[in-house]
Amino acid sequence: MSDPIHHVIIGSGSAGFGAATTLRQTDADCRITMITMDGLPFYHRYDLPQVFRGQHDWRELLDEPPSYYDEMGIQLRRRSRVVDVDGSKQLVTLAHQENVAYDNLLVCAGGRGYLPENLTEYAGLMHGLGSFEAAMRLYRDLPKGGTAIIIGGDMIGIDLALTLLDTGYNVTLIANAQTFWPHEVSDDERAQLFKALTAKGVTVFQDHRPVGVSRDDKNKSACCVMLEDGTEVAGDAVLSFCGLTSSVEFMLKAEVDIERGLLVTPELQTSNKTIWAAGDVCQIWHDQEKAYKFYHGWKHVRIMGELAARNMSGAHEIFYTDVEDRIGVDANGQINSTFWTH
Amino acid sequence: MNKAGTDIQIAICGSAGDGTIASGDIMKRAAALMGYNVIAFDVYPPEIRGFGKCISRIRISSQQAYSLKEQSDILISLNDSHTIPHVGEVRDFGAVIYDDHLVSTVAEGGHISAHINAAQVPYGFSIRQISEQATNSARSRNIVILGYVAGLYDLPNEHFRKIIEAKFAKKPQAVIDDNIKAFDAGVLVGQAVFKLDDVVVGKAGDEATGSKAVMMTGNGAVVRGFMEAEIQSYFGYPITPATSIMERLAVELPPAGGNFLQTEDEISAIAAAIGAGYTGSRAATATSGPGLALMAEMLGLGVMAEVPVVVVVSQRGGPSTGLPTKTEQSDLNLAVFGGSGDAQRIVLAPTNVEGCYRCAGMAFDIAEKYQTPVILLIDLYLSNRYETVVPSVEASFAPKPREPLKLEDHQPYKRFKFTESHISPRALPGEAGFMHTITGLEHNESGRPNDAIHMDMTIKRHEKLNTAVNYPGLNVHKRFGDEGPVDVGILGWGSTFGEILETMYEAQAEGIRCAAMKVVMLSPLPVEALKEFFADCREILVPELNYEGQFAGLVSAALGKPVTRLNRATGSPVVVKEILEEVRRLSVQSRAPLSAAE
Numbered sequence: 001m002s003d004p005i006h007h008v009i010i011g012s013g014s015a016g017f018g019a020a021t022t023l024r025q026t027d028a029d030c031r032i033t034m035i036t037m038d039g040l041p042f043y044h045r046y047d048l049p050q051v052f053r054g055q056h057d058w059r060e061l062l063d064e065p066p067s068y069y070d071e072m073g074i075q076l077r078r079r080s081r082v083v084d085v086d087g088s089k090q091l092v093t094l095a096h097q098e099n100v101a102y103d104n105l106l107v108c109a110g111g112r113g114y115l116p117e118n119l120t121e122y123a124g125l126m127h128g129l130g131s132f133e134a135a136m137r138l139y140r141d142l143p144k145g146g147t148a149i150i151i152g153g154d155m156i157g158i159d160l161a162l163t164l165l166d167t168g169y170n171v172t173l174i175a176n177a178q179t180f181w182p183h184e185v186s187d188d189e190r191a192q193l194f195k196a197l198t199a200k201g202v203t204v205f206q207d208h209r210p211v212g213v214s215r216d217d218k219n220k221s222a223c224c225v226m227l228e229d230g231t232e233v234a235g236d237a238v239l240s241f242c243g244l245t246s247s248v249e250f251m252l253k254a255e256v257d258i259e260r261g262l263l264v265t266p267e268l269q270t271s272n273k274t275i276w277a278a279g280d281v282c283q284i285w286h287d288q289e290k291a292y293k294f295y296h297g298w299k300h301v302r303i304m305g306e307l308a309a310r311n312m313s314g315a316h317e318i319f320y321t322d323v324e325d326r327i328g329v330d331a332n333g334q335i336n337s338t339f340w341t342h
Numbered sequence: 343m344n345k346a347g348t349d350i351q352i353a354i355c356g357s358a359g360d361g362t363i364a365s366g367d368i369m370k371r372a373a374a375l376m377g378y379n380v381i382a383f384d385v386y387p388p389e390i391r392g393f394g395k396c397i398s399r400i401r402i403s404s405q406q407a408y409s410l411k412e413q414s415d416i417l418i419s420l421n422d423s424h425t426i427p428h429v430g431e432v433r434d435f436g437a438v439i440y441d442d443h444l445v446s447t448v449a450e451g452g453h454i455s456a457h458i459n460a461a462q463v464p465y466g467f468s469i470r471q472i473s474e475q476a477t478n479s480a481r482s483r484n485i486v487i488l489g490y491v492a493g494l495y496d497l498p499n500e501h502f503r504k505i506i507e508a509k510f511a512k513k514p515q516a517v518i519d520d521n522i523k524a525f526d527a528g529v530l531v532g533q534a535v536f537k538l539d540d541v542v543v544g545k546a547g548d549e550a551t552g553s554k555a556v557m558m559t560g561n562g563a564v565v566r567g568f569m570e571a572e573i574q575s576y577f578g579y580p581i582t583p584a585t586s587i588m589e590r591l592a593v594e595l596p597p598a599g600g601n602f603l604q605t606e607d608e609i610s611a612i613a614a615a616i617g618a619g620y621t622g623s624r625a626a627t628a629t630s631g632p633g634l635a636l637m638a639e640m641l642g643l644g645v646m647a648e649v650p651v652v653v654v655v656s657q658r659g660g661p662s663t664g665l666p667t668k669t670e671q672s673d674l675n676l677a678v679f680g681g682s683g684d685a686q687r688i689v690l691a692p693t694n695v696e697g698c699y700r701c702a703g704m705a706f707d708i709a710e711k712y713q714t715p716v717i718l719l720i721d722l723y724l725s726n727r728y729e730t731v732v733p734s735v736e737a738s739f740a741p742k743p744r745e746p747l748k749l750e751d752h753q754p755y756k757r758f759k760f761t762e763s764h765i766s767p768r769a770l771p772g773e774a775g776f777m778h779t780i781t782g783l784e785h786n787e788s789g790r791p792n793d794a795i796h797m798d799m800t801i802k803r804h805e806k807l808n809t810a811v812n813y814p815g816l817n818v819h820k821r822f823g824d825e826g827p828v829d830v831g832i833l834g835w836g837s838t839f840g841e842i843l844e845t846m847y848e849a850q851a852e853g854i855r856c857a858a859m860k861v862v863m864l865s866p867l868p869v870e871a872l873k874e875f876f877a878d879c880r881e882i883l884v885p886e887l888n889y890e891g892q893f894a895g896l897v898s899a900a901l902g903k904p905v906t907r908l909n910r911a912t913g914s915p916v917v918v919k920e921i922l923e924e925v926r927r928l929s930v931q932s933r934a935p936l937s938a939a940e
């Protein structure tokens with residue numbers, strides 16, 4: 001009796017989780033290993049602002065209970081960082097020096113928050129919202145009624161800003177080109193959205209380039225963002241929400257084509273026939289535009305994960321999306337985004 | 343646990359040489375110093391040298407706990423290949439702490455993170471690296487992990503530092519400094535980690551009590567009891583798991599004016615102890631099952647010659663060399679019945695560490711009063727188990743002054759005189775006017791060989807023990823749980839009783855009318871108390887760590903009533919879950935209506 005086929009998935013977000021579930025549904029006997037740096041089983045990152053509404057038990061955030069992984073025969077490797085993929089030997093190397101062999105590899109590593117180059121040296125002074133732990137640290141460090149300074153303001157950042165306002169905090173937004181990312185908005189739409197944010201109580205700085213961040217060593221909640229014109233914006237926590245940059249460093253020796261993300265066919269296969277990719281980490285070939293394109297947003301990501309899983313199991317489906325990409329302000333002054341619909 | 347409060351169990355697993363047991367030792371002593379109740383048990387390999395598996399399990403409670411828990415809340419790996427089989431022992435939402443920076447590449451599954459299920463919380467950090475950064479050596483990994491736990495769970499650091507300083511007090515200052523540095527480095531890492539498990543370490547019971555509490559093993563408690571009873575002579579031959587009694591007495595007894603001798607074997611040890619006992623010296627030996635087998639003949643001499651002597655027997659898996667480092671309760675029959683002839687002796691089986699202390703302290707008095715060998719029957723699980731004990735101030739085991747014997751007018755001294763209590767006046771050799779003979783042959787009242795009187799003397803040697811079950815100050819039996827009639831009564835002895843008590847509390851919490859009774863005196867049995875207990879219980883369950891159900895057999899034979907046996911011979915302590923399942927089953931059975939035929 002031959003060994004069951006081993007599918008290894010790097011990443012446990014929407015794409016990875018959707019792929020694992022689909023793989024099990026299409027093949028009852030295969031081995032599925034999901035490798036993630038996160039400490040928790042899958043939860044939707046867009047639910048993280050809920051910690052400010054009292055959601056402090058991570059078990060309540062999970063999409064499925066931990067027992068689901070046992071029931072589905074999915075081995076979940078948490079706190080495990082992939083440092084290398086050898087495409088020819090079909091080996092994944094983890095940071096703690098364990099080699100995991102695969103028959104098929106699906107890369108769903110997503111991306112990490114993009115930080116403008118001139119601010120990278122201040123990264124240690126900023127908070128993030130990339131994980132439950134990060135969200136809880138922000139909740140712990142931001143004093144009740146305090147002010148969060150948001151640089152950029154992609155749609156995750158805007159969602160957090162609105163939650164903070166709703167729950168008794170203040171928000172200062174230092175807008176830049178990534179504000180409202182991944183939506184592409186016109187100048188008129190942008191103006192209308194800023195107006196709506198201001199009406200809700202957000203202090204908006206437009207066209208001001210941040211050049212530095214400082215934090216009082218004694219009072220860690222006292223932060224300041226320096227703008228290019230010398231203005232100092234004071235607050236209690238600084239966060240950067242400037243979109244994502246794909247996490248592909250560990251794929252450099254995998255013998256696959258990489259541009260900004262992993263380049264994949266419309267079937268989500270890389271240039272290595274045993275490696276597939278889905279989600280924010282990949283750029284999909286668009287035949288009409290003759291270009292590789294990113295498709296962001298959790299709906300796209302989930303579709304990609306499930307599609308890649310079916311194709312890894314022998315199907316030949318092509319990525320197609322009719323997911324809307326729309327942002328606007330309704331008659332009540334509420335900002336609506338298809339990015340938030342879940 | 344029967345009450346709410348802090349109740350966590352930490353397991354530290356590594357290879358011999360990793361400092362696993364030392365790490366567990368510091369953890370348990372620090373927790374005791376904080377005022378927690380602590381029960382701990384170390385498992386180590388049978389090999390004297392090599393890289394066998396070591397596990398230290400420590401239960402820390404703000405309330406009284408009676409046994410180790412089946413599942414740990416926190417598992418710490420100092421060696422993945424040894425720890426991986428134990429990952430399943432961690433409860434859901436408990437923590438697994440490990441080194442995420444191996445020194446060499448391993449194949450899939452070689453790292454512990456591959457075995458942690460989705461409900462357990464992984465905490466990986468570079469244990470080796472932190473140790474090397476702090477002390478230029480990887481040898482302090484076992485101390486780094488203590489710091490990490492203290493940092494992650496916000497435990498008071500000063501207690502750990504105090505214990506570390508005490509533990510390495512005889513080492514050069516640099517060793518102490520390095521260990522403190524390693525601990526502090528671990529604390530910093532632990533404090534920076536966001537805690538995702540739901541393990542809660544609440545306040546300790548009472549720090550003031552903690553400062554008075556003594557952390558002792560069962561063997562350590564035996565030694566303490568012996569020393570407080572002013573033991574004068576110890577003769578022994580090393581055998582696991584009794585050896586530490588001998589090792590401690592070798593250090594403590596001579597400076598206290600006592601005699602200590604390591605003999606060439608167990609036969610010599612018991613012979614010497616009986617000889618010393620004959621002279622009036624408080625004498626003891628300690629061994630395990632195979633040693634007791636060798637001592638059986640000499641014990642017969644002790645019974646026949648009516649010589650007080652104390653023999654500690656720490657049971658391990660048998661027969662023969664058996665399982666030297668695993669526990670078992672399979673020497674009960676040997677302790678109670680072993681040897682030739684009708685040789686009834688007193689057998690005491692304490693159920694916890696404090697019981698070891700009290701029984702050891704009183705054993706000499708009992709042996710002297712009844713002029714017979716007393717066997718203190720414990721097992722590896724109790725010998726090596728650590729518990730916090732607050733020494734009782736009222737306990738005094740020192741020998742009372744002997745009242746001088748008086749010769750009756752014109753009567754020669756009769757060492758084995760028939761009396762109402764069946765206990766004869768005992769003179770020590772050399773006392774003027776009390777010259778007498780002792781022998782292993784059957785003898786008359788004067789001690790001279792005489793086989794015609796065998797029946798009477800046999801009755802005397804048995805009947806004199808009748809009042810032992812009422813010996814003052816010694817709980818030879820004790821009932822717990824519901825008063826009056828109950829559905830299920832759990833009867834237990836020795837180290838198993840902690841799990842029995844935990845089971846009883848859990849069963850009560852489920853609404854089952856349940857009681858438990860511990861029997862400390864196995865010979866002679868407290869038959870009247872057992873009869874009362876049996877009368878109250880619809881069903882009787884006897885869990886014990888042997889295949890034959892030796893205690894169940896003893897009790898059934900004495901009372902002529904059947905019991906339900908739960909026999910386990912796995913080398914490990916019995917688990918609460920298994921006993922509870924049986925209690926549930928018996929509870930249902932006890933309420934079932936009798937059939938027409940019955």
